[in-house]
Amino acid sequence: MSDAPTTPIEARARLELLGLGLAAQDVLFAHFDDAERRGKRGHGYARIAWLEERSFDLDASPGKTDSRPGLDRWDGHGALGYLTLQAICDDLIASPPATAKLAVATRCFPTGALGYWVRLVSEQAGLIALLTATSPRRLPHPDGSEALTGTNPLAIAIPSSGGPPIVVDVSMGAVTHGDVLAGLASPEELVPFGGKNAHKAFALAVGLELLVEALAGPEHGAVMLVARPEFDPVPGFRERAEGLRLPGDS
């Protein structure tokens, strides 16, 4: 795999060479650049080098396949998952639900840093958002087994009247697959986090894996819940936390 781009200009140039359309380049650049700025380099420019080694359908475009009260269905149609999640977010921002809605994305991979997407709808539509997604199986059972689930992150964003939202983005792995690829962690360390309580993170990974599969099917997918807030708890919470770093803070 080539080295990752080291500057935004190089990232832009190499994204262009992938052959994607301009709008798709913009979506990917915004995602990777945000990840770099937040120190999530495994979801940043390194993914451009990763994409350079993969073949994918350059012209594929995600679509909404069903929309009913309470639930929208989307299909990635072979497009990169980033594009599917961006399309879902754009749609929710343009037409936020009056109450709550579940958006189910079939064939949606890779999905990047899930916190990015929930932050987007939270900041731009004032919605509460919760998102999870499946990815290749990498986590074994805490008692030992072959890999049974993805690292299956859970991201939650809560908007605030008084500043940025709180954005939680927690993977169930003790280390990331990116760390293993980069030689920063051994494959044996890619287990459910929690040490003696690893059964807890494993249980969450299993629940989220099956939630997505039961709604989106056996290929990697994503499930996003959005809801309109009725209360504004973040300012009071930040006050109680008295300046401590909270999830999603830079």
Added chain:
Amino acid sequence: MSDAPTTPIEARARLELLGLGLAAQDVLFAHFDDAERRGKRGHGYARIAWLEERSFDLDASPGKTDSRPGLDRWDGHGALGYLTLQAICDDLIASPPATAKLAVATRCFPTGALGYWVRLVSEQAGLIALLTATSPRRLPHPDGSEALTGTNPLAIAIPSSGGPPIVVDVSMGAVTHGDVLAGLASPEELVPFGGKNAHKAFALAVGLELLVEALAGPEHGAVMLVARPEFDPVPGFRERAEGLRLPGDS
């Protein structure tokens, strides 16, 4: 606090003495008895002794205050949270949504073992269910602070064509408050689980706390998502796990 009842007959008798109506006694007994059978004794008969020392509104009854596509709102109206969650489950079982629905319960405490409620709607209505609830603040920031969040469990049930559902029920605390009360753990051990990754469990606790507060308000509440499954991933998952104990198995 008195000793907990040790037999179902004693549990029944002492529940009756609390002065609740018969239907409410049945709801509480079923919940406590199930917790005992599953070894979750902190949510079992011990709670009868706990209730004996509390005053609560014996005649209060939860009610649905709003119902719109995608979202129902409930108010505990001062009733025990068990009764509010039972009413929500009964309602969802009687009228399962065609797609997905969020049920938001304001003033809903105590809520017991959340796995019980998601198992109920999963087994009886064939729905996917995800439930979280807030409780008194007990978890500090991993860097040290006063208690900022409840232990805020997340429960997820996925129905299966081939047997019992998978039922995940994970609290974000390294130990339970019940363990501390029973002298089995020290108050200092009641921190987010995860050891060196405790920031992950803390982040989840924060996200779930604010999710509930943003929807249900500042008093303890609960939020349940239910959705109709489109796929049946549990049998295949159990097969891959080759007899290993999975979340919710007895």
